[in-house]
Amino acid sequence: MDFPSVSRSISFVHPISLSHGKNAEVRDVDGKRYIDFVGGIGVLNLGHCHPQIVAAICEQAQRMTHYAFNAAPHQPYQQFIERLAAFIPVSYPVSGMLTNSGAEAAENALKIVRGHTGKTAVIAFDGAFHGRTLATLNLNGKVAPYKQKVGTLPGPVFHLPYPSVDNGVSVDETLRAMDRLFSVEIDLDEVACFIIEPVQGEGGFLALDPGFAQLLRTLCDDKGIVLIIDEIQSGFGRTGERFAFSRLGIEPDLLLLGKSIAGGVPLGAVVGRKALMDTLPKGGLGGTYSGNPIACAAGLATLELMTDVNLAAWGEQYAVTLQARYAKWQADSLSPYLGRLTGVGAMRGIELLTAEGKPATAQMARLLETARASGLLLMPSGKSRHIVRLLAPLTIEPDVLNEGLDILEQCLSDLR
Structure with missing residues (x-):
């Protein structure tokens, strides 16, 4: 399948052209019906064109299609971020910002961590996927195709084995690799943050070992290291609960969100402890489209459905x-x-x-x-x-x- 005006660096899993969809079914331009087990790569936890989300989009589109929140605050952003904060099951008050995507949430989280800790070193995990932007590429635990031909990436970033019963990597194996890392590659005191998925998506739907998650949380607490949990794909009910981190018995310092946050409309968020989120100076966070009113309306409708x-x-x-x-x-x-x-x-x-x-x-x-x-x-x-x-x-x-x-x-x- 070839589209002359589309970059050939974009690949297609399925060489078809879709026309429309409803819940778990889509049709191509020739009218052929497919059952959709892809869901926009985890974006459509509530299916294609959920009527409540579509109604919210249409209503908001007649009121205001866009305003940059950092130019003049608007109600949909305020309402959604408050509802989102209440939806996240943690023991502390949540503060956050909205973004256009999960990758943008990860980028902003790195800025926040640098501002808060004064450090730059990040520990990520083999098999991880955190985005396709320049800084997130280095977080990914896989070279091909994401890191090929792009040269030196922002860092420093170090990777550890991801412990899971699904890949056969034990907690002891990861701890041995961690001991080597902090003995040979970098001093633990120089680490700004760990970033981890509670269930890896791109990595093959690998569930993190709960025992390791709790050890990691304790290490971060003891050393003043920020723990970033990436729930861009595993969040919003994908595992049967609001977020997968609850299954692990831990809480994040920063939480990355995206994909199914708004029923198919581009939206993401980085949320977490207020002391972290308030680190950067006024104007250090924001974006022209971040928290677009239509996206926020879709997000509100999504959260109403996710009881x-x-x-x-x-x-x-x-x-x-x-x-x-x-x-x-x-x-x-x-x-x-x-x-x-x-x-x-x-x-x-x-x-x-x-x-x-x-x-x-x-x-x-x-x-x-x-x-x-x-x-x-x-x-x-x-x-x-x-x-x-x-x-x-x-x-x-x-x-x-x-x-x-x-x-x-x-x-x-x-x-x-």
């Missing part, structure tokens, strides 16, 4: 259905390439492995193609692009979810 009751019900339906189907596939030896089910809650991946236990990257490419031909859109993840990333809307109808899993089952069975 704890709804999130628990949606997450349980999704998780129970998928786990039962996966268990049956295992019991039936559906495919020689069927590996582990990774992740937690409704944030799940299915690993494809060869008989030798190696990433089945070629089989993944065929699976994407055959599933698409059968009317199901899937997304790869993992270092070797061998883990199916399942990001259907939390609001997917049970019959549509089962129909999509039927297609996936048949395609896995036919995989050669």
Whole structure:
């Protein structure tokens, strides 16, 4: 698929052209229907064109389409940031700023940390993904394709193994690597922050070990290091709770948000402890489009729908259905390439492995193609692009979810 006016540095997972969608279904320009297990790469936890979100967008568009909040404050920004602060389950008062994306939230978090600590060193993790902007590239725990041909990146940034039952990396292994890092590469006293995803998205839906999360929180507290938790993909109900960090028994100092924050309208946020958020001088934070009124209206409608009751019900339906189907596939030896089910809650991946236990990257490419031909859109993840990333809307109808899993089952069975 080639669009002459679009940069060839942009790649496409699916060579189709979409026209419209509703909840978990989309149609291309030829009218073909697909069940969407991609969800805009985690943006559409509430599905395509949720009627309450669409109504909020339309209403706000008739009142005011834009005003720069740092030029003159407007109500939608004020209302949304207050509602968002109340939505975040932490024990301290939350302060924050709105951005246009998750990557922009990460960039601003780095500025805030530098201003607060006077230090620049960042510790990130293998397999991480925090964005495609210049500073966030260096945080990513993967070179290809993100860091290729762009030269020296802002730093210093150091990486540690990401401990998870989903990738076989133990807490002890990470602690040994940490001991080496602080013995050989950098003094711990020079570290400004750690940045970590409670469930890695691009990395393959790997759930962070809770024991390590608590050790990391204690280390940061003892050494005055800022702990940034990136919930851009795992947040807003993806794991069955408001945010995945609650499962770990810790709280962030700064929290990065984006993707499903506003039902498909570009919006992000960095929020956290007021002492951190107030570090930079007046004018040090802001942006022309950050907290656009229409995006804020969409965000307010999104938060109204994300009650704890709804999130628990949606997450349980999704998780129970998928786990039962996966268990049956295992019991039936559906495919020689069927590996582990990774992740937690409704944030799940299915690993494809060869008989030798190696990433089945070629089989993944065929699976994407055959599933698409059968009317199901899937997304790869993992270092070797061998883990199916399942990001259907939390609001997917049970019959549509089962129909999509039927297609996936048949395609896995036919995989050669």
